[in-house]
Amino acid sequence: MSYSRILGTGSYLPAQVLTNVQLAERVDTSDEWIVARTGIHARHIVDAQDKTSDLALRAAEAAISSAGIDKHEIDLIIVATTTPDMLFPSMACILQEKLGLPSIPAFDVQAVCAGFIYALATANSYVKSGLAKKVLVVGAETMSRLLDWNDRRTCVLFGDGAGAVIIGASDQPGILHAKLAADGRYQSLLNTPAHIADGQIQGHPYLYMDGPAVFKFAVKALSDIAVKTLNEAGVDKSQVDWLVPHQANLRIIEATAKHLGLPMEKVVVTLGQQGNTSAASIPLALDHAVRDGRIQRGQTLLLEGIGGGFVWGAVLLTF
Ligand code: UT7
Numbered sequence: 001m002s003y004s005r006i007l008g009t010g011s012y013l014p015a016q017v018l019t020n021v022q023l024a025e026r027v028d029t030s031d032e033w034i035v036a037r038t039g040i041h042a043r044h045i046v047d048a049q050d051k052t053s054d055l056a057l058r059a060a061e062a063a064i065s066s067a068g069i070d071k072h073e074i075d076l077i078i079v080a081t082t083t084p085d086m087l088f089p090s091m092a093c094i095l096q097e098k099l100g101l102p103s104i105p106a107f108d109v110q111a112v113c114a115g116f117i118y119a120l121a122t123a124n125s126y127v128k129s130g131l132a133k134k135v136l137v138v139g140a141e142t143m144s145r146l147l148d149w150n151d152r153r154t155c156v157l158f159g160d161g162a163g164a165v166i167i168g169a170s171d172q173p174g175i176l177h178a179k180l181a182a183d184g185r186y187q188s189l190l191n192t193p194a195h196i197a198d199g200q201i202q203g204h205p206y207l208y209m210d211g212p213a214v215f216k217f218a219v220k221a222l223s224d225i226a227v228k229t230l231n232e233a234g235v236d237k238s239q240v241d242w243l244v245p246h247q248a249n250l251r252i253i254e255a256t257a258k259h260l261g262l263p264m265e266k267v268v269v270t271l272g273q274q275g276n277t278s279a280a281s282i283p284l285a286l287d288h289a290v291r292d293g294r295i296q297r298g299q300t301l302l303l304e305g306i307g308g309g310f311v312w313g314a315v316l317l318t319f
């Protein structure tokens with residue numbers, strides 16, 4: 001078996017929806033501004049009693065069911081998140097306990113909005129090297145807990161949710177190529193610098209973003225890595241059936257698609273009703289388009305994302 005392949009997908013969105021109109025009652029913004037500048041109309045917000053791991057669990061269960069496997073076949077759990085339940089143990093350990101899968105290895109990946117791409121690339125390496133046979137890969141976030149709800153520059157952008165896939169060894173083509181990148185010189189543009197010391201939270205505990213600077217970098221980085229990934233895999237852009245991008249801003253998605261020469265009909269866009277769910281956005285979009293029948297087995301997908309760091313990457317695969 002020389003490939004690793006997506007065997008199933010799943011996702012979960014909290015029931016509570018916060019619309020732009022509702023937000024405009026709380027902070028100095030408007031539905032018109034948010035839609036025009038981002039493409040976002042609404043986002044899902046986690047209930048007070050739910051933790052990120054609860055969202056992750058529901059997405060994981062849906063992915064296991066969609067893959068048609070027994071959960072005990074899973075031999076590795078990787079969770080991408082920026083909003084874990086606690087500093088440690090890892091979300092992957094907490095999810096492992098909630099799934100009732102003691103003793104299999106489990107770890108988190110921290111690459112913010114590129115987290116799912118990093119986790120998928122890591123799972124691919126484990127499967128292709130024979131170190132794992134079936135990997136549960138989850139992107140789960142409660143970004144609403146990281147937001148300053150008085151800061152209109154950031155609180156209108158994000159939402160909560162979780163998405164998951166099962167990756168398994170296969171003799172059918174699956175993940176064709178994965179390409180990751182990072183540049184820590186840009187930390188100051190997008191961050192949450194808080195940490196704990198002496199029993200206190202030290203530093204700014206809310207998400208900060210220099211939106212225009214991130215926008216500019218994101219368009220170029222995502223366009224470049226998409227082209228490089230296709231070139232290195234020897235796949236022409238005309239062969240891409242679906243672009244499944246990180247859902248941060250419709251204008252970024254449109255610019256990336258244009259650079260690739262892809263019409264928007266070939267791009268999965270979910271941010272209108274979900275906002276930016278960071279590491280969860282790509283698996284949420286993937287699951288959405290699989291379940292509504294747009295994404296079919298055998299099609300070529302290009303997944304890509306970028307997050308604070310900066311970190312970015314792309315995965316090209318046959319679904
Ligand atoms: O997921 C990780 C990657 N993240 C991204 O890729 C996000 C990248 N950045 C963006 O998506 C966009 O930069 C934003 C959506 C964050 C902002 O859009 P923008 O077109 O770059 O707006 P801006 O920050 O340049 O602000 C333009 C104006 C400013 O007013 P002045 O200074 O021109 O008077 C802002 O104060 O819009 C104002 N503004 C708002 N007005 C109403 C900023 N936020 C809001 C708001 N409502 N929510």
